[in-house]
Amino acid sequence: MKIYSLGYLLKEGIRSLWTNRTMTLASVCVLISCLLLTGTAVLFSMNIATAMKDVENSNSITVYLDDNLPALKAVEVGEQLRQLDNIATCDYVPKDEALKDILEGMGDEGSVFEGLTGSDNFLPDAYRISFEDISKYDETIAAIESLEGVNKYTDYSEIIDRLNSIDNMVRIFGVVVVAVLGVVSLFIIANTIKVTMFSRRLEISIMKSVGATDMFVRIPFIVEGMLIGLISSLLSTLIIGLAYVRIMDAIVNVIPFFTPVVMDTFFWPMMGCFVLAGLLFGMMGGLISIRRYLKHEGSLAVA
Amino acid sequence: MIEFNDVSKVYANGTRALQHLNLYVDKGEFVFIVGSSGAGKSTFLKLIMCEEKPTSGQILLNGQEISNAKRREIPYIRRKMGIVFQDFRLIDTMTVFDNVAFAMRVTGASYYDIKKRVPYILGLVGLQHKARHKPTELSGGERQRVGLARALVNNPSIIIADEPTGNIDPALSFEIVDLLSEINLRGTTVLMVTHEHSLVKHFNRRIIQIHSGQIVADTQQPVVQPAD
Numbered sequence: 001m002k003i004y005s006l007g008y009l010l011k012e013g014i015r016s017l018w019t020n021r022t023m024t025l026a027s028v029c030v031l032i033s034c035l036l037l038t039g040t041a042v043l044f045s046m047n048i049a050t051a052m053k054d055v056e057n058s059n060s061i062t063v064y065l066d067d068n069l070p071a072l073k074a075v076e077v078g079e080q081l082r083q084l085d086n087i088a089t090c091d092y093v094p095k096d097e098a099l100k101d102i103l104e105g106m107g108d109e110g111s112v113f114e115g116l117t118g119s120d121n122f123l124p125d126a127y128r129i130s131f132e133d134i135s136k137y138d139e140t141i142a143a144i145e146s147l148e149g150v151n152k153y154t155d156y157s158e159i160i161d162r163l164n165s166i167d168n169m170v171r172i173f174g175v176v177v178v179a180v181l182g183v184v185s186l187f188i189i190a191n192t193i194k195v196t197m198f199s200r201r202l203e204i205s206i207m208k209s210v211g212a213t214d215m216f217v218r219i220p221f222i223v224e225g226m227l228i229g230l231i232s233s234l235l236s237t238l239i240i241g242l243a244y245v246r247i248m249d250a251i252v253n254v255i256p257f258f259t260p261v262v263m264d265t266f267f268w269p270m271m272g273c274f275v276l277a278g279l280l281f282g283m284m285g286g287l288i289s290i291r292r293y294l295k296h297e298g299s300l301a302v303a
Numbered sequence: 304m305i306e307f308n309d310v311s312k313v314y315a316n317g318t319r320a321l322q323h324l325n326l327y328v329d330k331g332e333f334v335f336i337v338g339s340s341g342a343g344k345s346t347f348l349k350l351i352m353c354e355e356k357p358t359s360g361q362i363l364l365n366g367q368e369i370s371n372a373k374r375r376e377i378p379y380i381r382r383k384m385g386i387v388f389q390d391f392r393l394i395d396t397m398t399v400f401d402n403v404a405f406a407m408r409v410t411g412a413s414y415y416d417i418k419k420r421v422p423y424i425l426g427l428v429g430l431q432h433k434a435r436h437k438p439t440e441l442s443g444g445e446r447q448r449v450g451l452a453r454a455l456v457n458n459p460s461i462i463i464a465d466e467p468t469g470n471i472d473p474a475l476s477f478e479i480v481d482l483l484s485e486i487n488l489r490g491t492t493v494l495m496v497t498h499e500h501s502l503v504k505h506f507n508r509r510i511i512q513i514h515s516g517q518i519v520a521d522t523q524q525p526v527v528q529p530a531d
Contacts, residue, residue: 005408202392203394205392206392206394207409208381209381210405210409210410211378211379211410214375216409216411
């Protein structure tokens with residue numbers, strides 16, 4: 001392929017994109033919806049992951065000891081807790097300190113309970129524990145419960161379970177939808193290019209008769225497909241970029257303690273992936289449609 | 304130049320298009336190929352253009368065997384020939400200039416070469432003043448001259464004309480053959496398929512007559528009928 005030809009072939013690709021603008025628009029729309037859904041699923045997953053991290057990080061569960069457990073026994077329970085698998089930290093919280101925390105949290109109103117110090121303190125002694133791996137939550141809790149002297153513990157398992165199942169659902173659903181839409185967009189791109197090819201079959205046969213190589217005939221169609229991919233990927237990035245901030249603002253309004261993933265962290269990688277996927281899909285669409293054509297009627301120069 | 308050695312072509316449906324064809328066309332010759340429709344003229348052309356492969360025998364172009372050319376070699380073989388079609392095969396949305404330039408672009412010619420060569424070739428066929436026109440604005444004879452210009456632009460060693468006068472006025476037909484003769488005088492081999500007897504008679508050239516897939520008459524060489 002000579003360099004003079006390249007500019008010409010690029011121009012030809014753009015020309016057919018415009019000539020077939022209705023089909024081009026259809027391809028672009030389907031590819032955009034495919035990319036948008038993929039992007040949405042990935043972003044959802046990312047946000048769920050950070051939400052779970054948040055829960056995990058703040059998730060120092062509190063293990064309360066039996067009332068009036070002797071101090072020596074309490075220390076022993078602490079040792080046993082530390083020896084369990086999957087325990088990252090284990091801090092002793094004496095009941096006096098726990099009360100002080102609560103009173104501080106209540107501010108001025110806390111002064112009402114100031115008399116409850118010492119033996120009047122109704123709170124049990126406790127250990128604040130954090131896990132290394134939140135997914136082993138159930139096993140670890142079972143081990144903790146079996147220890148003698150442990151009364152009860154605060155429970156986060158439901159939140160974790162729910163987040164996990166939502167994440168899984170989104171992932172499975174996302175993969176299925178994206179796979180289906182991927183096939184559909186490939187099909188539509190291939191058909192768009194087939195329309196171009198059909199409208200230019202005279203040109204192609206003349207090209208073949210004057211000695212055009214297969215590559216020369218192919219390039220404008222590949223360019224057309226890749227341009228469809230490029231346009232779709234840039235528009236998808238734009239749409240997600242604009243929509244993400246607004247949607248996250250709305251969610252934070254409803255769930256104030258939720259901290260969404262910041263767009264800066266994923267914007268450029270996302271755009272890169274979109275452009276790459278778009279170009280790849282477009283190229284494949286172009287190749288699929290031209291391959292069969294060139295093999296059969298496309299090589300007929302005389303007839 | 305072109306050599307057919309015992310070439311036969313049987314299509315998948317059993318049609319015997321060509322049978323034991325032997326032919327030699329020398330460099331610089333002007334040959335009319337005549338025959339009624341279905342005689343095997345189209346197959347003959349398709350074989351030369353590597354669009355079909357012979358069932359048996361071999362075809363040589365400038366000493367190179369083209370009958371078993373690989374797919375990727377075919378474009379380069381075709382660049383050595385210029386083809387003129389009965390139905391002109393011009394692209395109506397392009398100007399005359401672009402229709403001719405198109406054939407050069409395919410071979411990877413530079414913009415500069417195209418700009419220099421195309422007007423020269425259009426001058427050769429007497430159409431330099433119509434360069435900016437669309438084919439639809441031209442007469443049949445003029446269109447065929449554009450077709451001829453396109454066939455010539457890559458400086459082929461052979462011109463293959465497939466009934467080039469079939470779609471134009473008889474009066475203009477002579478003009479086209481005159482042009483082909485002129486091109487022939489410059490050293491280009493010309494192979495013209497036709498069934499217009501008046502033309503063939505008027506231009507006293509070598510005539511090869513094909514009938515039922517066999518050469519039945521050749522004004523230059525004695526015809527040796529196959530044994531079967």
